[in-house]
Amino acid sequence: MKITNDILKDYFYDKCSHEEEIEIQKWLTENDNSLVDQSFREIISEIQMENHELSQKAFEKFQKATQPQQVRTPRPGLQRSIRWMQRVAAVLFIPLLFLAGYLLLDKKANTHWNDITVPHGMHQTLTLSDGTTLHVNSGTRVIYPSDFTENKREIFVSGELFADVAKDPDKPFIISAGDVHVQVLGTKFNLRAYENIETVEVALVEGSVLFKTPTHPNEILKKGEMIQYNRTSQKIVRDTFLANLYKCPAKNEGFYFSNLPLNDIVKELEYYFDTRIIILDQKLGDSTYIAYFTNGETLDEILSNLNTDGQMSITRSQGVILITSAAP
Structure with a gap:
C-alpha cells in the first residue's frame, strides 16, 4: 500500500482500517526520519485544528497507542526534540503532536519535551x-x-x-x-x-x-x-x-471524593495503593459516594468506611480485591 498524506490524515483522525493502521505504523518505523518529517509538515499545513471532535478522536488514538503495558519508571531527564523522531517514537508521538497543534514546528524546532509517567x-x-x-x-x-x-x-x-x-x-x-x-x-x-x-x-x-x-x-x-x-x-x-481544608492524593494528604461513582473511586485507589480492585456488580459501581479521608487511612479502612451501609461484599484473592453486592 502506498502511503500518501491523505492516508496519514485518516490515520490521525482514526478513519483507517486495522490493516491500514498496521501498514502505516510499519511505514513510520521503517522510513527515514526526514521523509516522515516532510510528510508530517505537509499535513500540518492542511489540517484545521478548530475541529474539536476530530481532535478528540486523534487524542483518544494517541492515548490508546501510548498506554503503557507495564508500569514505567519516571525519567525526569528524558527529553525529546520535536524534529528528532526515533523510528519507534514516530508511531507513538505523531498523534500527540497533532493534537498539540504540532507544537508550532518551525518556531519551536529546538524545544525539548519531557515525558514522565x-x-x-x-x-x-x-x-x-x-x-x-x-x-x-x-x-x-x-x-x-x-x-x-x-x-x-x-x-x-x-x-x-x-x-x-x-x-x-x-x-x-x-x-x-x-x-x-x-x-x-x-x-x-x-x-x-x-x-x-x-x-x-x-x-x-x-x-x-x-x-x-x-x-x-x-x-x-x-x-x-x-x-x-x-x-x-x-x-x-x-x-x-x-x-482551606481541601486535601488531595497528589500531595499525599488524603482523598476528597465528592459525589463520584464507585467505579471512579476504586480506579484512583488502585493507582494510589498499587492494588488491583475489581467491581463485579455494575449497579454497585455506578453508585455515587461523598467521602473524605485525611487521616492516613489504609486501603482496607477506606473501603470499610465506604461500606458502612453493608451493601458491599469485599474479599481478597491472590492480591486482588473483589467487590460485589452483599448477599441479602
Whole structure:
C-alpha cells in the first residue's frame, strides 16, 4: 500500500482500517526520519485544528497507542526534540503532536519535551521552568517543555495533579487533557483527568480558572468551587467546598471524593495503593459516594468506611480485591 498524506490524515483522525493502521505504523518505523518529517509538515499545513471532535478522536488514538503495558519508571531527564523522531517514537508521538497543534514546528524546532509517567503507588513533584510546581499523583503521565518560549505555557496530562501555577499575566498556563482544557494565569487547583475514569474534576483552591470542553467552552471557577465533567454524557456539575481544608492524593494528604461513582473511586485507589480492585456488580459501581479521608487511612479502612451501609461484599484473592453486592 502506498502511503500518501491523505492516508496519514485518516490515520490521525482514526478513519483507517486495522490493516491500514498496521501498514502505516510499519511505514513510520521503517522510513527515514526526514521523509516522515516532510510528510508530517505537509499535513500540518492542511489540517484545521478548530475541529474539536476530530481532535478528540486523534487524542483518544494517541492515548490508546501510548498506554503503557507495564508500569514505567519516571525519567525526569528524558527529553525529546520535536524534529528528532526515533523510528519507534514516530508511531507513538505523531498523534500527540497533532493534537498539540504540532507544537508550532518551525518556531519551536529546538524545544525539548519531557515525558514522565509516575508509577502506581508513587508520587512525584515537578518544578517547571516558569516556577510552577506540579504535584503528580500515581499513574499520571505529564508531557511538558523544558522552557516556555511562546506566548502561552501549555502542558499535556493524563491522570491527576495538583498545580501551583506561577503568576505570569502575559502567558496563560494551559493544561490539556484530551477534550478538557484548564486555563489560568496564576493559581492553585487540583485536576483529576485519568483517561479510564469517566469523571473529570477540577477543584480550585486559590485564584480563578477557565474550564473548557467542546460543549462547555466558558466555565469560570472561583476559589472554593469544583466542577465535574462526565465525558460520556458531556454534562457538568458544580459544587463548593472549603478551600482551606481541601486535601488531595497528589500531595499525599488524603482523598476528597465528592459525589463520584464507585467505579471512579476504586480506579484512583488502585493507582494510589498499587492494588488491583475489581467491581463485579455494575449497579454497585455506578453508585455515587461523598467521602473524605485525611487521616492516613489504609486501603482496607477506606473501603470499610465506604461500606458502612453493608451493601458491599469485599474479599481478597491472590492480591486482588473483589467487590460485589452483599448477599441479602
